[in-house]
Structures are given as C-alpha cells and as structure tokens.
Amino acid sequence: MTEQAKVPAIRFAGFTDPWEQRKFSDIVDVCSGKDYKHLEEGPIPVYGTGGFMTSVDEALSYDRDAVGIGRKGTIDKPYLLKAPFWTVDTLFYAIPKSDMDLEFVHCSFLNVDWKSKDESTGLPSLSKEAINETIALVPSFNEQSRLGEFFSDLDSLITLHQRKYDKLVVFKKSMLEKMFPKDGESVPEIRFAGFTDPWEQRKLG
Structure with missing residues (x-):
C-alpha cells in the first residue's frame, strides 16, 4: 500500500478508487468478554485467547459474527468468531459496523503489529483505546x-x-512402527514384495 496513493500494489480488476483512512473505532465495535463460570453447560462455544475452551447455555453475541483479539496474554493472534459465542474476559470481540465485511475486517486485524501496542511491562495486554485508535485503510464495501x-x-x-499433512504425519508414524522390526524380532510387520531375508542386528558404530 503506497502512502501517497492509498491503493494496494495488487488489486482486483474494476477497482480504482483510493482507500479511505479510518480508525478501528469507525469500523468495529469492540466489546469485552466476561466470566462464564456461573453459566450452565450448553451448545454455545466459549472462546479465550487460545481458541475454544468449553460450551455454555448463553451467548454474548447470538447473531453477529466478530473478530476475537486478546486483551491479555496472546494479543497478536486475532481470529474469527462465528455467532453464537461467548468470550472470556481476556478476549475482546470486535463486531464489524454495518458497512464493513467481516472477512476484510479480520484481514485488517491480521495486518496490525499488535505487540507494538502492548501496554504492560509484564503479561502482554491490549486496551480498547489502543484498538480503537489504530488506523486502517478501507476500500468500498464491494472491494x-x-x-x-x-x-x-x-x-x-x-x-x-493442513488436514492432509496431519494425516500423512500419522501415516508415517504408523509405517515407521510397522516397517521396522519390533524389539526382539528380525523382520518387520509390513514389507515390500520380494524381500524375505531377516534383518541383521548391528551397532550404530
């Protein structure tokens, strides 16, 4: 994004207008999370800075999606929150204004160096004011x-x-166990066709 032109280096065809500089207070409503321990178990997910925690019977937001951003602890890992949800008191939830696209707002949060806005000398912490005063560049709703x-x-x-990768990691671990002989044995459980000789026991040296 060039400062003078306020347009990105790469853009979808058909969009030429400059992006508008706005404070986050103009694009989201930042809300505070609350303690959930007084609630009963239910279908509503509870989120903290690390993600999903548990489920309860009430929601802080029943029908409005938001972006979760840490108030304390992990303050630089914003993520999407799909309604209904509850957030704990260490996690803000930022609901986009009516003229803002949720996914775009999430990207805007990801583009901010939140660690530079840390207001604590100990456990990292972020305030509503720090979020609201942060500047973002915003295009038309269509863009x-x-x-x-x-x-x-x-x-x-x-x-x-990622799912494919996770499955392959599990598959590799299983094959390592089955394609190498177990302790006390001289042949593996699974073997390539044509190989029948026992494995030789040798020292690594």
Whole structure:
C-alpha cells in the first residue's frame, strides 16, 4: 500500500478508487468478554485467547459474527468468531459496523503489529483505546467483499492441506512402527514384495 496513493500494489480488476483512512473505532465495535463460570453447560462455544475452551447455555453475541483479539496474554493472534459465542474476559470481540465485511475486517486485524501496542511491562495486554485508535485503510464495501472472499478461500485451502499433512504425519508414524522390526524380532510387520531375508542386528558404530 503506497502512502501517497492509498491503493494496494495488487488489486482486483474494476477497482480504482483510493482507500479511505479510518480508525478501528469507525469500523468495529469492540466489546469485552466476561466470566462464564456461573453459566450452565450448553451448545454455545466459549472462546479465550487460545481458541475454544468449553460450551455454555448463553451467548454474548447470538447473531453477529466478530473478530476475537486478546486483551491479555496472546494479543497478536486475532481470529474469527462465528455467532453464537461467548468470550472470556481476556478476549475482546470486535463486531464489524454495518458497512464493513467481516472477512476484510479480520484481514485488517491480521495486518496490525499488535505487540507494538502492548501496554504492560509484564503479561502482554491490549486496551480498547489502543484498538480503537489504530488506523486502517478501507476500500468500498464491494472491494472489501472481494478481498474477504479471496482470503477466506485461501484459509479453506490451507486448512485442507493442513488436514492432509496431519494425516500423512500419522501415516508415517504408523509405517515407521510397522516397517521396522519390533524389539526382539528380525523382520518387520509390513514389507515390500520380494524381500524375505531377516534383518541383521548391528551397532550404530
């Protein structure tokens, strides 16, 4: 994003207007999380700075999605919160204004160096004021939507490949156990066709 032109280096075709500089207070409503221990068990997910924690019977937001951002502890890992949800008191939830696309807002949060806004000498902490005063560059709603959809698709692709990776890691671990002889044995449980000789026991040296 060039400062003078206020436009990104790469852009979808058809969009030419400069992006508008706005404070986060103009694009989201930052709300505070609360303690959940007085609630009963239920279907509503409870989130903290590290993600999902438990489920309860009430929600802080029943029908409005938001971006979760840490108040204390992990303050630089914003993530999407799909309604209904509850957040603990160490996690703010930022609800986009009516003219803002949720996925675009999430990307805007990801583009901020939140650690530089840490207001504590001990456990990292973030205030509503620090979030509200942060400056973002914002395009038209149509361009927000295109950008939000693009990065959402990328996230889905990353998740898909992450699942494949996780499965391959488990598969490799299983094959290492089955394709090498167990203690006290001289042949593995699974073997390539054509190999029948016992394995030789030798010192690594």
